[in-house]
Amino acid sequence: MVSTQLPRGNRKWHWVLGSLLLLCLISLLVLWHDSGAPAWQILFSNSKELSLEALLLQTSVLPRLVMAMLAGGVLAVCGVLLQQLTRNPLAADNTLAVSSGAQIALLIVTLFFPKWMLWRADVWAFLGAIVSMSMVLALSYKNGLHPVRMILAGLILNLYLGGLSMTLMLFYSEEARGIMQWSSGSLVQDGWQDVLDLTLRATIVFIAIALLSKPLSMLSLGDEQAKSLGVPVLSLRLAGLVLAAFLCASVVSMVGMMGFAGLAAAAASKHLGLHNFKTQSMVAFAIGALLLLLTDTVLQILALHTGWLLSTGAVTAFIGAPLLLWLIFRALPTPLVQDYKDYVHITPFNRPTIFIMMVLAVTVLLISLWVTQDAYGWHINLDKDAWLLRYPRLLMSAAAGIMLATAGVILQRMTLNPMASPELLGISAGTAAGVFIALLLGISSSGYLWMCGVGSAIATLTIILLFNRNSGLQPERILLTGMAIAALFDALINVFLAAGDPRAQSVLVWLSGSTYQATPLLANGLIGIALLLLILSLPLARCLGLLSLNPIMAQSLGLNVPLTQKILVVLAAILTALSTLMLGPMCFVGLWAPHLAKILGFHKPLHQLMAAATIAVIAMVFADWLGRQIVYPYEIPAGLMATLLGGAYFFRLMRKT
Structure with missing residues (x-):
């Protein structure tokens, strides 16, 4: 029998729980006092005898507080279970895209099959969670479940599903507004029914987990040793993943996504020195319940005094992103595995390859300008007025493609990370966050907004x-650091969107990467800047080639590595900022255009820069044209279209590497 007793000297968790409990009690007393609530005994009276204020407290405030504790505790246990099953210290409902899968499933069913929601919302959330979790496991499994590959797959799938959600929101803005505000993490309740339902489901799953606690604990020994002790590892892992998906789906279907609440509680319980699975689960439940209760209570107090109605889930994600960043450096194995393949075995490019690329580029440009669809079907439109409307969008898409591809080549060469790109390293999200902060501060001048974005x-x-300087710029750690920072910025943006700001819809259009605002003057200026920056990057090709060896060897060959890195950082940041300000932060062109250039045989940095820029122009122009035609008379913005196409390539890359 597995003991749940703790060593006498290991009682830090007592202090943590005691401190959280004290803070929760203080915040509850403040909330109770500031809301002008009646004596608490009245709340247990017959509802027909209560005043309106007391009735609201009985049927709304109290259920909300209990739901906060339940949701936080359930997600914490879900996090501990996922970490135990995958032996991954960063595993949780959000890092493995389980919550995102449940959310997108609910959004699709709500928009297209609303009657199904009257049946069982949690069933569709559960199916979405299972599908997304299965995708993460399929993408990350290669000779075992390596922690880094799993988290990369989960965070990328989060971005991809976020792109799908944004696409649906643009097409069904009115229908989706309510569910998106709710799914961002709202604990608002109108009775006790959801609390009772979640309590029943959690109790059933907790009993199942308790029965499986002994074999689950043995998974810590490793698969081979657990099998030798008679543990059916595969069946146990599948059963555990289904239980975790059910817990997560139950929470998401009732209160939406709760940021990093589960990860925070699970990580806290482990870093308190608790290694027994059963004990860790119980302590994590208490920590998660108190953390989410404290967060929600503080937000309610803030709403009473300022009128700010902030989403609990979005704020939790904003608070939890730094935790993810800390765990990347504390919990992941060092050194990280590096098993990415290069393309040196591919034959270098030849003249036919260049000729085919040029023909394809010209063909795509002509199709984008002249081939269109309208009420009369497909035809070639040579009308001058239509051409004047289309060519600015074409130039803007091409300019963004050139900038993203150039930035992608620089980042991949400089960080020695073949999966680095402006989108995955969080630079695009950082640019967007800078613009958001400027807007919130009342800055509306386009010049100042561009300066804020570049900065x-x-x-x-x-x-x-700087974060990765001491770790030797390990590729996977750089990538995870960037994605953690991107999660922080995305949470900031979600706080803004979930607050119901009237500017949210226009911000969504910009985030999606639409080129509708392009004018001839703006487009001509941007394509000129893009070409100028590409030309300026060409003399740096030799430096990129030396850095690809490694910084020490580059230094021995006479390269001033610190100065070169600073120049490349500024250039990559400017390229990313300008492309983001044009088409928003969502696109994978900066990732796969450099890869495709290498696959075609463009190995040297100079050749790769030129080829990647050409490929990106073709891709972005085609994405803009396809987005305008595929769902005519509606339009999918170029940035979102490129995200949906590029995300599929990234998943293929994950499987191959």
Whole structure:
């Protein structure tokens, strides 16, 4: 029998729980006092005898507080269970895209099959969670479940599902507004029914977990040793993953996504020295319940005094992103596995390859300008007025593609990370966050907004490199650091969107990467800047080639590595910021255009820069044209279209590497 007794000297968890409990009691007393609530005994009276204020407290405030504790505790146990099953210290409902899968499933069913929601919302959330978790496991499994690959797959799938959600929100803005505000993490309750339902489901699953606690504890020994002790590892892991998906789906279907609440509680219980699975689960439940209760109570107090109605889930994600960053450096194995393949075995490019690329580029440009769809079907439109409307969008898409591809080549060469890109390293999200903060501060001048975006991009990339300086710029750690910072910025943006700000819809259009605002003057200026920056990057090709060897060897060959890195950081940040300000932060072109250039045989940095820029132009122009035609008369913005197409390539890359 597995003991749950703790060593006498290991009682730090007592102090943690005691401190959290004290803070929760203080915040509850403040909330009770500031809300002008009646004596608490009245709340247990017959509802027909209560005043309106007391009735609201009985049927709304109290259920909300209990739901906060339940949701936080359930997600904490879910996090502990996932970490035990995958032996991954960063595993949780959000890092493995389980919550995102449940959310997108609910959104799709709500928009297209609303009658199904009257049946069982949790069933569709559960199916979405299972599908997304299965995708993460399929993408990350290669000779075992390696922690880094799993988290990378989960965080990328989060971005991809976020792109799908944004696409649906743009097409069904009115229908989706309510569910998106709710799914961002709202604990608002109108009775006790959801609390009772979640309590029943959690109790059933907790009993199942308790019965499986002994074999689950043995998974810590490793699969081979657990099998030798008679543990059916595969069946146990599948059963545990289903239980975790059910817990997560139950919470998401009732209160939406709760940020990093589960990860925070699970990590806290482990870092308190609790290694027994059963004990860790119980302590994590208490920590998660108190953490989410404290967060929600403080937000309610803030709403009473300022009128700010902030989403609990979005704020929790904002608070939890730094925790993810800390765990990357504390909990992941060092050194991280590096098993990415290069493309040196591919034959270098030849003249036919260049000719085919040029023909394809010209063909795509002509199709984008002249081939269209309208009420009369497909036809070639040579009308001059239509051409004047289309060519600015074409130039803007091409300019963004050139900038993202150039930044992608620089980042991949400089960080020695073949999966680095402006989107995955959080630079695009940092740019967007800088613009958001400027808007919140009342800055509306386009010049100042562009300066804020460029400054935020430079600051983001600098922070990423500083964080990883002592770890030798390990590729996977750089990538995870950038994605953690991106999660922080995305949470900030979600706080803004979930607050119901009237500017949210226009912000969503910009985030999606639409080119509708392009004018001839703006487009001509941007394509000129993009070409100028590409030309300026060409003399740095030799430096990129030396850095690809490694910084020490580059230094021995006469390269001033610190100065070169600073120049490349500024150039990559400017390229990313300008492309983000044009088409928003969502796109994978900066990732896969450099890869495709290498696959085609463009190995040298100079050749790769030129080829990647050409490929990105073709891709972005095609994405803009396809987005305008595929669902005519509606339109999918170029940035989102490129995200949906590029995300599929990234998943293929994950499987191959």
